[in-house]
Amino acid sequence: MIRVGTCGFCEGKRKYFKDFDTVEIQQTFYRIMQERTLRRWKEEAPEGFTFSIKAFQxxxxxxxSPTWRRSNVKPSRNVGLLKPTSEVFHYWRLTLKEAEVLGARFILIQLPRSFKENEESFSNAEKFFNSIERKDFEIAVELRGWSEKGIKEFVREFDVIDVTDPLVRIPLHKGKVRYYRLHGRYEEGKIIYNHSYSDEELKKLRERVLGWNIEESFVFFNNVAMCKDAKRFKSLLDLH
Structure with missing residues (x-):
């Protein structure tokens, strides 16, 4: 089974719920959300719809990080990078609560490039994952700038889903669920979000997702043209 959606609602929610069967909520990354908003989204979604939420920054x-400019929280010096601090664990509990209210299946942890592939990061991650409660949520982690060896060790050690772009590399975990994020094109290590996927790229994406699929695949578009490209990709899957 392959589910296709976007990172954030790319159109009005009522229309989105008709066009797609999954979404990755972005607001939870930038802001602490009000429960009534998340509860309303859950109630509005059709039966069988899958929510993923992005863990708070x-x-x-x-x-x-410049992402804090959009936040309704002022950060202390002890936040981020999976540091085993009271602030980080507090924000995890808030994220967990939001996921519960929304009825989410996944929590996405997107780590910045400043989370380097080194001993300190592994130590932070070990203390973080050994301390947090996961409940029944599946944890997906996107690591940026890491080697395949480092990513493979990380996802195996902490039992998380390896989030990847299928046009860039194969997933490095052995679970039954694949979680893909497509941000656009890459130039010299930088992401160019202002990108519309060509027919050839989408056909290649379909070939890889179908070829690698074990049980379930979730494909989230995160480029500027995400709504249009996600619908085009869904059409390609329907024609297969």
Whole structure:
């Protein structure tokens, strides 16, 4: 089974719930959400719809990250990078609560490039994952700038889903669920979000997702043209 959606609602929710069967909530990364908003989204979604939420940036991003400019929280020096601090664990509990209210299946932990592939990061991750409660949520982790060897060790050690772009590399975990994020094209290590996928790229994406699929695959588009490209990709899957 392959489910296709976007990172954030790319159109009005009522229409989105008709066009797609999954979404990755982005607001939970930038802001602490009100429960009534999440509860309303859950009630509006059709039966069988799958929510994923992006973990709050206080867990992953240091106070120097520009993403904090959009937050309703002022960061302390002890936030981000999976540091085993009271602030990070507090934000994890808040994220966990939001996932419960929304009825989410996945929690995405997107780590910035400042989360380097080194001993300190592994130590932080070990203390973080050994301390947190996961409940029944599946944890997906996107590591940026890491080697395949480092990613493979990380996802195996902490039993998380390896989030990847199928046009870039194969997933490195052995679970029955695949979680893909497509941000656009890459130039010299930088992501160019202002990208519309060509027919050839989408056909290659279909070939890889179908070829690698074990049980379930979730494909989330996160480029500027995500709504259009996600619908085009869904059409390709329907024609297969």
């Amino acid at each position: 206080g867990i992953t991003h240091p106070p120097s």
